[in-house]
Amino acid sequence: MKHLLDVQNLSVAFRGDDRRERTVVDRVSFHVNPGEILCIVGESGCGKSVTALAIMDLLSRNGRITEGSVRFDGRELIGMTAGEMDQIRGSKMTMVFQDALTSLNPVFTVGRQLTESLRVHQGLDKKEAAKRAVTLLEKVGLPDPATMMKKFPHQLSGGQRQRVMIAIALSCDPKLLIADEPTTALDVTIQSQIMSLTRDLIHELNMSMILITHDLGLVAEMADRVIVMYAGQIVETADVYSLFHTPAHPYTKALMGAVPSIYDSSDRQLASIRGTVPENYTELSGCRFADRCDHACEDCRSGAKSEGTFSVSAEHTVRCILYAPESDKEVTSCV
Amino acid sequence: MLKLKPVNIPSSPADTYNRQILRRFLKHRLAVVSLIFLGLIVLLAILAPVIAPYDPNRITGGFSQAPSYEHWLGTDQSGRDVLSRLLYGTRISLLVGFMATLISTVIGVILGLLSGYFGGWLDMVIMRITDMVMSFPYILLVLVAAAIFEPGLVNIILILGFVDWPGVARLVRGNVLALRETNFVKSAEVAGMPKGYILFSEILPNTVAPILVYATSVFALSILDEAALSYLGMGVTLPTASLGNMLNGAESITILTSKPWLWIPAGSLIILLALSINFIGDALRDAADPTSTK
Numbered sequence: 001m002k003h004l005l006d007v008q009n010l011s012v013a014f015r016g017d018d019r020r021e022r023t024v025v026d027r028v029s030f031h032v033n034p035g036e037i038l039c040i041v042g043e044s045g046c047g048k049s050v051t052a053l054a055i056m057d058l059l060s061r062n063g064r065i066t067e068g069s070v071r072f073d074g075r076e077l078i079g080m081t082a083g084e085m086d087q088i089r090g091s092k093m094t095m096v097f098q099d100a101l102t103s104l105n106p107v108f109t110v111g112r113q114l115t116e117s118l119r120v121h122q123g124l125d126k127k128e129a130a131k132r133a134v135t136l137l138e139k140v141g142l143p144d145p146a147t148m149m150k151k152f153p154h155q156l157s158g159g160q161r162q163r164v165m166i167a168i169a170l171s172c173d174p175k176l177l178i179a180d181e182p183t184t185a186l187d188v189t190i191q192s193q194i195m196s197l198t199r200d201l202i203h204e205l206n207m208s209m210i211l212i213t214h215d216l217g218l219v220a221e222m223a224d225r226v227i228v229m230y231a232g233q234i235v236e237t238a239d240v241y242s243l244f245h246t247p248a249h250p251y252t253k254a255l256m257g258a259v260p261s262i263y264d265s266s267d268r269q270l271a272s273i274r275g276t277v278p279e280n281y282t283e284l285s286g287c288r289f290a291d292r293c294d295h296a297c298e299d300c301r302s303g304a305k306s307e308g309t310f311s312v313s314a315e316h317t318v319r320c321i322l323y324a325p326e327s328d329k330e331v332t333s334c335v
Numbered sequence: 336m337l338k339l340k341p342v343n344i345p346s347s348p349a350d351t352y353n354r355q356i357l358r359r360f361l362k363h364r365l366a367v368v369s370l371i372f373l374g375l376i377v378l379l380a381i382l383a384p385v386i387a388p389y390d391p392n393r394i395t396g397g398f399s400q401a402p403s404y405e406h407w408l409g410t411d412q413s414g415r416d417v418l419s420r421l422l423y424g425t426r427i428s429l430l431v432g433f434m435a436t437l438i439s440t441v442i443g444v445i446l447g448l449l450s451g452y453f454g455g456w457l458d459m460v461i462m463r464i465t466d467m468v469m470s471f472p473y474i475l476l477v478l479v480a481a482a483i484f485e486p487g488l489v490n491i492i493l494i495l496g497f498v499d500w501p502g503v504a505r506l507v508r509g510n511v512l513a514l515r516e517t518n519f520v521k522s523a524e525v526a527g528m529p530k531g532y533i534l535f536s537e538i539l540p541n542t543v544a545p546i547l548v549y550a551t552s553v554f555a556l557s558i559l560d561e562a563a564l565s566y567l568g569m570g571v572t573l574p575t576a577s578l579g580n581m582l583n584g585a586e587s588i589t590i591l592t593s594k595p596w597l598w599i600p601a602g603s604l605i606i607l608l609a610l611s612i613n614f615i616g617d618a619l620r621d622a623a624d625p626t627s628t629k
Binding site: 058061085086087088090095097099103105106107108117120165168 | 518519521
């Protein structure tokens with residue numbers, strides 16, 4: 001199948017105050033199929049958002065893509081001029097940010113913000129753009145769109161603002177929507193409304209979505225496929241069913257163990273993962289999770305296969321020596 | 336397709352940002368009075384050719400005559416009508432203040448926007464130039480400039496305009512630095528909006544209020560600077576009247592003590608103008624503060 005987005009060996013480095021570059025996303029490869037929702041999960045600081053920003057070419061000025069390729073809809077994005085990138089952003093590929101409360105410009109009405117990108121990208125005149133904006137607002141379930149158009153962001157609730165953001169994101173019929181923790185600032189009931197609205201719209205408009213989150217519940221609800229990231233690397237890629245039924249990587253298992261369930265007995269202690277994501281993780285050799293892993297052994301840190309990625313099943317790969325094929329088993333003393 | 340029912344939230348009365356500013360501004364009595372006063376003066380200045388009793392540059396009476404029925408505010412040392420000169424002088428002073436403020440604000444805003452948004456070497460260069468201009472003693476810089484380029488109405492406007500911008504540039508740069516990182520600017524970038532659009536249509540409107548407030552103080556300062564320069568003979572040149580060069584005659588003690596009509600009208604008008612503009616600026620600052628709950 002032809003992939004809509006194909007990311008190969010993407011690495012991103014940031015220059016710190018001491019002018020040294022640190023790689024925070026390390027040779028990440030994944031793809032998004034047309035019509036698919038891909039979730040990227042992982043702890044804070046593991047490179048999820050940076051990966052998304054790198055794809056959109058929105059890294060802050062001390063960051064840069066050091067290697068790799070990003071192909072979108074058959075075109076290579078890396079090395080594109082700013083003008084070409086502006087053509088793609090907004091019209092074919094777009095992004096919704098975490099904090100809906102600050103994503104709208106406080107001095108303009110909803111209507112103006114919604115029609116601007118329509119006019120820039122689709123060349124609609126004022127009237128046509130306003131018409132289309134009203135339809136979009138209806139689509140995202142906002143009541144009385146005509147009045148809504150005249151309102152300022154501070155007159156809307158958080159959920160309404162996020163709906164407006166989704167309407168703006170969808171305004172130019174993009175093929176790919178990247179949502180970076182789009183509902184963290186909202187309370188759970190609004191969150192579930194927004195997410196099911198997003199999912200329905202994605203399917204209806206035949207779009208693809210990359211959803212970045214650390215909420216495994218949301219992953220189970222939304223995802224077709226899932227990528228688990230840890231310390232700047234992809235540690236596990238699987239379709240959502242395999243991931244939840246047979247999680248492979250010890251980190252994934254640990255994440256699942258940390259999720260409370262409504263069926264838990266009241267005295268169950270929630271598991272946590274000891275330690276934190278290591279800083280300066282580029283300098284680590286071997287498996288970056290080794291220090292926090294219950295199964296770690298010498299080979300994980302220095303073994304020849306310690307950085308390998310292995311298949312568990314057709315669509316399920318994992319970056320862990322425990323899953324090295326039988327023929328390689330002698331290289332590890334891990335259990 | 337949609338399983339969701341629209342959520343209905345009662346709409347609040349249309350209390351737009353602009354209306355909030357107006358409402359908060361109107362609470363400042365002093366500023367409202369100042370605004371009315373300023374409006375009146377501006378109107379009188381504009382209508383000077385219609386209401387001035389005499390040609391301001393013509394000798395219409397004796398030298399330094401005290402106020403009388405023919406000359407309400409007396410005549411100056413050359414026998415010209417003080418009231419007419421006051422009206423025309425206000426015109427010039429307001430023009431100088433306004434144009435100088437306009438020039439310096441435009442320069443400052445553009446440099447501040449570029450410097451804050453693009454950063455890097457551009458920011459470095461612009462900010463160093465700003466520091467340089469700011470580190471000269473202000474009045475000396477203006478005087479030297481006035482000495483190099485001959486004194487005159489246009490030159491004084493240009494000089495004041497090109498010397499006053501660093502403050503605005505710094506103010507705007509600081510605001511842009513903060514605004515650049517906001518989600519709505521990132522969202523506009525994500526939406527593939529052109530850089531110029533983001534700079535002037537997304538960022539600039541969010542920093543208009545502080546610029547306006549700052550501009551009022553530049554306005555007041557420019558009027559004072561024009562007065563100072565003209566008083567020193569480096570500003571608006573005679574016979575054109577300005578509030579500053581009308582004070583020229585007040586150099587001697589005799590005039591200060593015994594012929595107050597030569598300097599009190601122009602002097603007090605300068606003070607009142609500067610005061611009322613500053614009051615308006617203060618009220619604007621309060622009114623434009625979005626965190627204010629008044």
